Amino acid sequence: MSLTRRQLLKLAGAAGAVSAIPGFSIAQTVDKKDVTIAVGGKALIYYLPLSIAELNGYFKDEGLKVEVVDFAGGSRALQAVVGGSADVVSGAFEHPINLQSKGQHYRSFVLQGRAPMIVLGVSKKTVPNYKTPADLKGKKIGVTAPGSSTNMMANFFLAQHGLKPSDVSFIGVGAGAGAITALRTGQIDAIANLDPVISTLVKEDLLNIIADTRTLKDTRTIFGGNMPAATLYTSQNFIDRNPGTTQALANAIVRANKWIQSASADDIAKVVPEQFLLGDPDLYKLALEGNREALSPDGLVPEDGPKTALSALAAFVPDFKPDTIDLSKIWTNEFAEKANQKYPNG
Template identity: 60%
Template sequence: MPASLTRRSFHVLAAASGVALVAVPALRAQPKLEKPRLSIAVGGKAAFYYLPLTIAEQLGYFRDEGLSVEIADFAGGARALQAVVGGSADVCSGAFEHTINLQAKSQLFQSFVLQGRAPQIAMGVSTRNLPQYQGVADLRGKRIGVSAPGSSTNMVANLVLSRAGLKAADVSYVGVGVAAGALTALRSGQIDAISNTDPVMTMLEQKGDVKIISDTRTLKGTQEVFGGPMPAACLYAPAEFVQKNPNTCQALAHAIVHALKWLQTAGPGDIIKAVPEAYLLGDRALYLASFDKVRESISPDGLVPAEGPKTALNAIASFDTQVKPERIDLDKLYTNDFARRAKDRFKA
């Protein structure tokens, strides 16, 4: 073999080696997921309350981040929380206020990306069972349907009752879910009032089945009920999980914020194509009407508003004597670090 060819081969190999040496650090810079396979527990996935989670799943955003996510759907947020506390799920897609209730019991859980900036929960009374309804006091001794006892729908109902001088013990709570079962329970007369999310509440409202007495489906309504911004659906997990799996939590935040970004410009047709047919509850037009009503309550960027945790704490402490505000460390309830990086990446 000629010497010149040998030298040329050497230089080609050297150049190739140089490229390899440059490329390897770049590959190593990609964060390794500590837990690429994980489970998320959610209470009532069909509700608009958790629409960002559904969009992230349906459009493959979790997969794009290298995650294999199993979503376990429960009847309500309280049951989803139990799954995470019990260890059968890694992360909860649930109400922000659950982190407060948990910390009050000396269990540190942390929210790391927000899905909703308003609870999207409305409370209404049955026009069939309570046609002469005059005020909240009329609910004494009545049956109130909630997604599940201990859920955020239960929390809103407790708040409405407490402001009228009633206690949770003055009524009977019935778990009805957030889909067809909730519609049936109200329309068949099994419950006298209902605290629930959309699309259920809009469907009942537009058919004249309920009279709305409290509404947090809009930012204005949320301000009136809670007196400030109220963080709602979020991804939260044990603080230890967040600390040990930062890359995994970042990937989850990326997927959710990607979904939030998509929802900012999605049209009715896009929504219909993205969600499972069963979510429409047999009425596409009413489903879309419901979406229009709650659209502004979906977080635009995944960030928990600065005053949000305090608003949530004040609301819960107003009716739950076990929650002592002075013992709650608001800064430990959440972190915006992951959502902020996701916001920057997706320009949300």
């Protein structure tokens, strides 16, 4: 049946016509209107397209009633969808790869970020004489949540410099004011987090940045290729049962991606809730500009991205066997491509 579905999609795309079979044309009907999306750190710029899609009414325009549930980190959001309390996750691209290694089939279907936007920094207060990564040994590193993409990035950095995860202590600090407080008060010695958290700590001269993935260039240097970041992913079963809903979600995110690229920092700051700004609108706007390149302009996964993510995950997860992973089953650009046809200019 899956082969027939792909054939129909190809035919519909080539002809540019409405398919006679429901659910396979660009003008799809919504199969499931009420959708719960789990996210780990909604206020982060990393997840900005999700927030814009919600705040600008793009989900509603697609005939959806979306509830976004916020968790302390991406790994917690993943647990929500696996446990059945959420339908879809707005989370890191590598999560479906890790799930497949455990026999669970999830697929990314529209991209929000084309670089991780994660920054690793050392506290100037508790590690004032930092010189090399070896100085992290025995230190406490704050991450959004254990097992999250921030944890993975920190582990990847450690491995590149001959250190093991057991050489440090990882502490979950969330993705907002709590993370800032943890570094300010010396509860942690280093932090792997995102903006606006990182920009706030830099402005206060509390942080010495040692690894940065907010630009494509730096990301390629650290990971060795394009590293897809925030994405919407869900179970293959959900996609198979609800292709119209999946398409509607992709439409809303692609529309949000395009709006962000054309909007000014002032425009964006006016739309997001006040708590996203962490009490400093000007700093938030500065952080937006610093991360804009990392936000996806079109929702499409770069072709080399899945392999890069697989390599990063293999360095992060103990006893991970990359040869057992079928990357073709953890992502698709099919829905994002159709969304770009519907919204060529946003």
